[in-house]
Amino acid sequence: LEQQDYDQLRLLLDQTHPGQLADLLEAMPPKKRRQLWDLISESQEAETLAFLHDEVRNSLIEEMQPEEVVAAAEQMDVNDLAYMIEELPEHIRQSIEEKLSDEIREHLETNLSFEEGTAGRLMSQDVITVRNDVTLEVVLRYLKLHEDLPEYTDGLMVIDREGFYQGKLLLNTVLTRNKNLLVKEVMNSQHQAILATTDEHDVTLFFEQFHFISAAVVDENNLLLGRIKLDDVIQILRAEADHALMGREGLDEEEDLFAPVINSTKRRTVWLGINLITAFLAAWVIGMYTDTLDKIVALAVLMPIVASMGGIAGSQTLTLTIRGLALDQITSGNRFWLARKEVMIGILNGMLWAVVIAFLSWVWFQDAGISLVIAAAITINLIAAAASGIAIPLILERMRIDPALSGAVILTTVTDVVGFMSFLGLATYFLL
Amino acid sequence: LEQQDYDQLRLLLDQTHPGQLADLLEAMPPKKRRQLWDLISESQEAETLAFLHDEVRNSLIEEMQPEEVVAAAEQMDVNDLAYMIEELPEHIRQSIEEKLSDEIREHLETNLSFEEGTAGRLMSQDVITVRNDVTLEVVLRYLKLHEDLPEYTDGLMVIDREGFYQGKLLLNTVLTRNKNLLVKEVMNSQHQAILATTDEHDVTLFFEQFHFISAAVVDENNLLLGRIKLDDVIQILRAEADHALMGREGLDEEEDLFAPVINSTKRRTVWLGINLITAFLAAWVIGMYTDTLDKIVALAVLMPIVASMGGIAGSQTLTLTIRGLALDQITSGNRFWLARKEVMIGILNGMLWAVVIAFLSWVWFQDAGISLVIAAAITINLIAAAASGIAIPLILERMRIDPALSGAVILTTVTDVVGFMSFLGLATYFLL
Numbered sequence: 055l056e057q058q059d060y061d062q063l064r065l066l067l068d069q070t071h072p073g074q075l076a077d078l079l080e081a082m083p084p085k086k087r088r089q090l091w092d093l094i095s096e097s098q099e100a101e102t103l104a105f106l107h108d109e110v111r112n113s114l115i116e117e118m119q120p121e122e123v124v125a126a127a128e129q130m131d132v133n134d135l136a137y138m139i140e141e142l143p144e145h146i147r148q149s150i151e152e153k154l155s156d157e158i159r160e161h162l163e164t165n166l167s168f169e170e171g172t173a174g175r176l177m178s179q180d181v182i183t184v185r186n187d188v189t190l191e192v193v194l195r196y197l198k199l200h201e202d203l204p205e206y207t208d209g210l211m212v213i214d215r216e217g218f219y220q221g222k223l224l225l226n227t228v229l230t231r232n233k234n235l236l237v238k239e240v241m242n243s244q245h246q247a248i249l250a251t252t253d254e255h256d257v258t259l260f261f262e263q264f265h266f267i268s269a270a271v272v273d274e275n276n277l278l279l280g281r282i283k284l285d286d287v288i289q290i291l292r293a294e295a296d297h298a299l300m301g302r303e304g305l306d307e308e309e310d311l312f313a314p315v316i317n318s319t320k321r322r323t324v325w326l327g328i329n330l331i332t333a334f335l336a337a338w339v340i341g342m343y344t345d346t347l348d349k350i351v352a353l354a355v356l357m358p359i360v361a362s363m364g365g366i367a368g369s370q371t372l373t374l375t376i377r378g379l380a381l382d383q384i385t386s387g388n389r390f391w392l393a394r395k396e397v398m399i400g401i402l403n404g405m406l407w408a409v410v411i412a413f414l415s416w417v418w419f420q421d422a423g424i425s426l427v428i429a430a431a432i433t434i435n436l437i438a439a440a441a442s443g444i445a446i447p448l449i450l451e452r453m454r455i456d457p458a459l460s461g462a463v464i465l466t467t468v469t470d471v472v473g474f475m476s477f478l479g480l481a482t483y484f485l486l
Numbered sequence: 487l488e489q490q491d492y493d494q495l496r497l498l499l500d501q502t503h504p505g506q507l508a509d510l511l512e513a514m515p516p517k518k519r520r521q522l523w524d525l526i527s528e529s530q531e532a533e534t535l536a537f538l539h540d541e542v543r544n545s546l547i548e549e550m551q552p553e554e555v556v557a558a559a560e561q562m563d564v565n566d567l568a569y570m571i572e573e574l575p576e577h578i579r580q581s582i583e584e585k586l587s588d589e590i591r592e593h594l595e596t597n598l599s600f601e602e603g604t605a606g607r608l609m610s611q612d613v614i615t616v617r618n619d620v621t622l623e624v625v626l627r628y629l630k631l632h633e634d635l636p637e638y639t640d641g642l643m644v645i646d647r648e649g650f651y652q653g654k655l656l657l658n659t660v661l662t663r664n665k666n667l668l669v670k671e672v673m674n675s676q677h678q679a680i681l682a683t684t685d686e687h688d689v690t691l692f693f694e695q696f697h698f699i700s701a702a703v704v705d706e707n708n709l710l711l712g713r714i715k716l717d718d719v720i721q722i723l724r725a726e727a728d729h730a731l732m733g734r735e736g737l738d739e740e741e742d743l744f745a746p747v748i749n750s751t752k753r754r755t756v757w758l759g760i761n762l763i764t765a766f767l768a769a770w771v772i773g774m775y776t777d778t779l780d781k782i783v784a785l786a787v788l789m790p791i792v793a794s795m796g797g798i799a800g801s802q803t804l805t806l807t808i809r810g811l812a813l814d815q816i817t818s819g820n821r822f823w824l825a826r827k828e829v830m831i832g833i834l835n836g837m838l839w840a841v842v843i844a845f846l847s848w849v850w851f852q853d854a855g856i857s858l859v860i861a862a863a864i865t866i867n868l869i870a871a872a873a874s875g876i877a878i879p880l881i882l883e884r885m886r887i888d889p890a891l892s893g894a895v896i897l898t899t900v901t902d903v904v905g906f907m908s909f910l911g912l913a914t915y916f917l918l
Contacts, residue, residue: 073695081815083823194661203658205697208640227656228634263505265637267699285697287718295727299809303802311810313818315827319834320804326839327662329798333791334846340787341850346785347779351627354779354786355772358902359765368510370754375913377731378743379807383513388744391515398747403755414766418773471791474858 063185064093071293072098079114083312090115096122100129103329108141108410109310124153129404131178132158133286136165152353164279173257174250176290177271180204183211186220186238190228194239197228206283208267212241219247219270219278247272250279254290259382261287298376301458333461334468336361343478348486352419353481356428359411364435367403371396372465373445376457379447393444400440404433423485431477438472439465496525504530506855508537510545515744520549528554534560540573541742547574556585564590565612565718568597596711605689607684607714608722609703612636615643618652618670622660625669629660638715640699645674651679651702651710679704682711686722691814693719730808733890736760764895764907768793768902775910778918783912784851787861791843792909796867796901803828803875804897808889811879825876832872855917863909870904871897 066076075094077101079087089113103111103126115123115138127135127150139162151159161179168174173236182203183276197203206435209224221243231240233400247270248257259304261284271279293458296307304325309318319327340347347354375392378384384392408429416425446464447457499507499522507526511534523546535543547555547570553779559567559582571579572593583591594613600606611790614635614886616625625642641656642864653675679702680689693716703711728739736757741750771787772779775795779786807824810816816824832880840861848857878896879889 058574071696073697077560077691077695077814080813081817081820083820130498197661200563200662202662206659206699208699216487224660227626227638229629229657229659230632230634251592259509262720263509264503265505267638267640267716268560282697288694288723291720291723295723296728296809299728303798303805305802305805309806311806311815311824312827315830315834318827319831322799322831323835325802326795326835327842329794330791330839330843336746336790336794340790344783344787349785349806351776351786354789355769355776357529357786358768358772358790358793359762362761362765363758366758366853370757373732373735373737374741374743375730381512382509383743385513388513388515392743395744395750399751399754402747402751403758406755407758410759411762422765425649429573 058092064095067094068098070098072101073105075102076356078105079312080110080312084113084314087312088114095353096125097166098345100126103138104130107310108308109313111138112141113310114188115146120146120149120153124150127154128158131180132161132165132280133178136162139168140166144459151417152183155202167193170251171255172250173248173252173271173282174279176254176257176282176286177250178283178286179280181270181278181281182207183213183278184237185222186214186236186241188237190231190235190237190240191233193223193228194233198321206268206285209242209245211270211278211281212237213278217278218276219272221245222270245269247276247278248282249274255294255380257282258287259292293381298380298458299458302462304459309348328463329466332467332470335467336474339471339474340478343474343482344480346478350424350485352421353426353478355472356415356424357477360431360435360471361429361470362408363411363432364439364473365466367400367436368465368469369441369462371400371440372457372461373449375444375447376461379457381453383450389448396440396444397437400437402432404436405435409430424481427480427484428477430480431473433477435469435473440467442468492525499526500530502530504533505537507534512539512542512742512744516545519744520546523549528557532558535570536562536566537782539742541745542741543570544573545742547578547789551841552578552581552585556582559586560590561823563612564593564712565608565610566596568594568607570600571787572602578741600682603686604682605680605686605703606711608686608689608714608718609682610715610718611712613643613702613710613713614639615645615710616655617671618644618646618668618673620669622663622667622669622672623657623665625660626665627757638700638717641674641677643702643713644669645710649710650708651704652887653677654702657663677701679705679708679710681712687726687812689714690719690722690726726812726899730890733888734894736891752898754909760895760916761898764899766887767899768906772910773904775783775906775914778910778914782856782913783823783915784853784856788847788856789906789909792860792867793862793902793905794866795843796871797898797903800871800875800897800901801894803832803872804889804893807876807879811883811889816880821880828872828876829869832869833865836868839868840864856913859912859916860909862912863905866908867901867905871901874900 075098077158079090082090097123130138154162165175165177184196207225209222212220212223214220220238221241222245223237223241227240248260250271250273260266267284268281270281273279293307298305300309302321306321375384411432412425412429415428416422442465447461448455450461507530511522514522531554571582586594597607597609609845616628632869639657641654644652644655646652652670653673654677655673659672680692682703682705692698699716700713704715705711725739732739732741736754738753741753807816843864844861847860848854874897879893882889882893
């Protein structure tokens with residue numbers, strides 16, 4: 055592929071789907087990425103940009119001429135454009151906005167008037183509308199005027215004379231029903247529209263529950279503003295999944311695997327700094343018991359076991375709770391039930407592993423006192439871990455802090471502190 | 487809702503979408519769940535079952551009469567049915583299979599003849615096919631014979647006389663083009679079919695790259711076997727995301743938040759056991775240095791810091807690598823580039839935090855020797871963490887072991903062992 059045979063490569067790239075091009079670009083180190091980008095034809099650039107992750111896209115746009123960016127922008131869906139333009143530096147953004155056609159700029163402003171993360175931001179303007187008082191025959195003739203319908207058009211949005219949303223006329227219906235029927239007789243009025251201020255997470259649940267391919271977006275008066283397509287919903291699902299996975303490591307879900315070393319180092323170093331505070335807190339707890347450790351060195355050997363078992367058990371509960379919250383499975387009605395269940399699991403697992411660890415410690419150090427103390431500490435820490443695993447995300451959620459981001463750090467702090475304190479504290483009390 | 491007003495509730499449930507019913511059921515403790523299930527009408531049961539997670543579904547099916555299950559099974563998509571039936575105990579499965587109609591049983595057997603996790607298993611049989619040598623007018627007349635088209639029908643599958651797949655005729659095209667044209671003139675022949683033996687992960691990438699709503703499934707001779715719908719692809723995406731998130735905690739992605747305590751305890755206890763081995767390994771490393779710890783108790787206080795910083799840095803690299811592998815972004819061509827980048831980040835972050843931690847340790851213990859030793863140990867451990875974070879998933883992947891499941895445990899073992907060994911080892915060598 056890299057044999058300098060540019061002409062042939064260009065031809066090959068032209069036949070490649072923009073989604074594939076984006077994947078290809080993302081899997082390349084920066085230098086090769088730029089080479090490949092230059093070979094992609096302008097007609098493909100717009101769609102490929104829409105498929106790319108933030109960080110990769112921004113790095114490519116910075117290298118492009120403003121005219122090129124504008125040309126690409128005019129071909130994009132307005133929601134992709136709004137998303138892209140918000141991420142750009144102010145001066146590039148202005149020079150692009152000025153050059154856009156009036157119609158597109160107007161659409162863009164409508165989108166940007168809604169808060170980030172709402173349905174209003176997700177909507178595009180490629181909607182085909184029909185009036186509710188015409189016949190299917192008229193609809194068919196109207197459709198024939200189009201050369202092609204926009205992607206993800208599973209139906210037409212039905213509006214009344216004033217532009218208020220009435221329901222969706224599925225293409226299925228147009229094709230299968232008698233053409234003398236009126237739109238209002240055959241449209242699907244249960245196809246609810248989404249209010250533009252709806253949170254994007256609720257939009258995904260809505261699409262999943264109703265198996266939508268596209269849905270109308272309306273304002274509070276039920277006026278049709280645009281539509282949301284399933285591909286944008288899938289993108290949010292991906293982003294949410296990445297966020298749940300990567301947020302707990304302090305990573306950004308848009309992180310470019312091939313970003314420059316300096317950028318990546320900066321981001322990760324912040325997270326290491328936050329965790330260092332946790333680690334020093336744990337060290338400080340241990341520091342309170344240096345006299346005990348001085349006398350019984352076996353405690354220093356065993357203490358990481360207590361902390362680590364608590365951390366693992368707590369993470370399990372935490373992960374389940376965060377996921378339950380994201381899927382709206384945890385309600386005020388079942389919180390208590392769940393908390394009781396998790397603590398029960400903590401008690402059972404705590405007692406089970408307390409016995410195992412006490413036995414292994416006895417084999418190792420032949421000291422019944424140490425075995426009893428570690429058994430008690432393990433049980434205490436696993437119960438504390440279960441309780442925090444459910445309490446921390448619920449409290450963070452109520453404080454409007456994202457549990458996927460900070461939940462794990464706080465949990466580890468709790469299990470480390472409780473683990474070291476219960477083990478070394480009990481040892482100080484009973485064994486000295 | 488729970489005021490015993492069953493008749494009204496029944497009425498309400500009948501108007502509820504099966505997707506919503508499934509969500510509702512999953513957010514309920516077992517007892518209430520069964521009560522609600524009994525109130526759901528038979529016509530809704532099939533679809534609701536298809537929306538449910540494994541564990542919840544199985545628990546409900548076990549309570550149902552075989553006849554009820556069969557009635558529901560006959561209304562399901564064959565891929566959902568295949569999935570459900572595989573999870574059932576052998577005797578229930580047989581009694582259901584016997585009672586199915588011949589046609590459905592045949593479809594079911596075709597699906598089950600493909601390996602789990604392949605396109606053949608995902609396909610349903612609700613395909614509308616048209617021959618390539620008829621006109622659009624014939625197609626239109628043929629469609630009128632249907633009362634409604636199946637969900638996610640964005641096009642009809644075009645076959646030749648022998649049933650070999652030729653391409654897809656989009657509904658868009660049927661609606662917008664002249665009806666005297668032949669199907670073969672206007673069909674989209676670039677709409678590639680998916681080979682039945684394709685891995686389901688590749689199916690999701692395929693759908694995402696090409697923005698498909700449905701795709702044909704063919705055998706190696708290009709004979710049309712069925713089709714895959716976008717909702718099944720979204721389900722796989724969800725399952726993959728849940729697996730990436732929950733696998734690292736040893737949790738099953740199908741885990742029911744409201745499963746009985748005993749079931750949940752069993753599953754989690756296995757994971758705690760695996761981690762206990764890691765913890766004891768770390769303890770064993772510490773145990774080799776009890777003499778040193780006996781003499782300098784400050785080492786016991788500081789040693790968890792070294793291990794924990796390594797664990798955090800390693801997890802970051804590990805998470806990025808596992809995700810990169812899942813998205814096919816990591817190839818044999820860029821492995822080396824990435825490994826070098828991660829190690830560079832490890833060196834930079836290692837040196838930075840070594841200085842900070844050395845300083846803080848000096849403030850605490852006023853011992854230059856300890857500060858130097860901890861600085862060296864932190865640097866070593868962060869470099870080892872970066873290298874393992876990229877090497878472990880690559881090696882596991884080559885050994886065909888799922889890195890999402892065991893990657894984190896192995897990584898923590900490495901960072902614990904390297905952390906404790908470098909810190910206590912260097913201290914023994916230089917400070918005693």
